Structures are given as structure tokens and as C-alpha cells.
Amino acid sequence: MASSAFQFAEGEDAQQLARDADALLQQGWAQDGDGMGVTKTFHFKTYFKAVAFVNMIAAESASKKHHPTMTVRIGSVDVHWTTHRPRGFTQKDVTMAQHCDQGADLMGAVDPGQGLKCGPTI
Numbered sequence: 001m002a003s004s005a006f007q008f009a010e011g012e013d014a015q016q017l018a019r020d021a022d023a024l025l026q027q028g029w030a031q032d033g034d035g036m037g038v039t040k041t042f043h044f045k046t047y048f049k050a051v052a053f054v055n056m057i058a059a060e061s062a063s064k065k066h067h068p069t070m071t072v073r074i075g076s077v078d079v080h081w082t083t084h085r086p087r088g089f090t091q092k093d094v095t096m097a098q099h100c101d102q103g104a105d106l107m108g109a110v111d112p113g114q115g116l117k118c119g120p121t122i
């Protein structure tokens, strides 16, 4: 199964989490290097949209007390979700990853090739 290498945190419903993890992989998320989280890059046509996406995730993170690692570039945002305590992949990561997908739609995320890139355009 695709999610078999995930390291679920203690106390998680492993069967449910395995299903949710598989669904995330179908949605373009990838397992991180140690199997304790998921990553995805979202692409945008403007830097402002990328930053607006980050701020939207930040608001939900503050409200849910669960925080990602994010790298903002001119036309994309890398998002990484993992849980520090208890250590591993959790339902919280799933919920927040799903929230990112919904937020990306609202912010007008585009396909990878369509995102704003640095450098000359001609």
C-alpha cells in the first residue's frame, strides 16, 4: 500500500490514517523523507497570491494550534506538515493538508508550469 512507510504518531487510528494518507498522495502530496509528514508545492501567478495563501494557512494554524513549515518563493509555496508531539504523522496533519488544498483553490493556485518564475520572460 502506498502509505505503508508512514510513521504514524502514537495513539492514532492507523487504519483511518492510512486511508487519509493515500487520499492525500492522490491529491499531489508526497511523503517526506522520514515518513513522518507530507509535503506539497502550490503554484501561483503572482507573489502576492503566494503570500496571501501563506497568510490564510497561518490563520488556520493559529486557530488549530498546528503549524507547518513553509517556504515562499516568487510564485510558489512549499508546505510541510508533520506533528512534533506526539512525534509522527497524525490526523491533524491530514486536516491541515486538506485545508491547504481548499485554500489553494480559493487563492487561484495554478499548475506547476503556470506559476510565476524568476528571471526574464522573453
Ligand SMILES: C[C@H](O)[C@H](O)[C@H]1CNC2=NC(N)=NC(=O)C2=N1
Pocket: 065, 066, 067, 068, 081, 082, 083, 084, 085, 086
Ligand atoms: C502548545 C502548542 O499547541 C503545541 O506546541 C503545538 C503547536 N504547533 C504544532 N505544530 C505542529 N506541526 N506539531 C505540533 O506538535 C505542534 N504543537
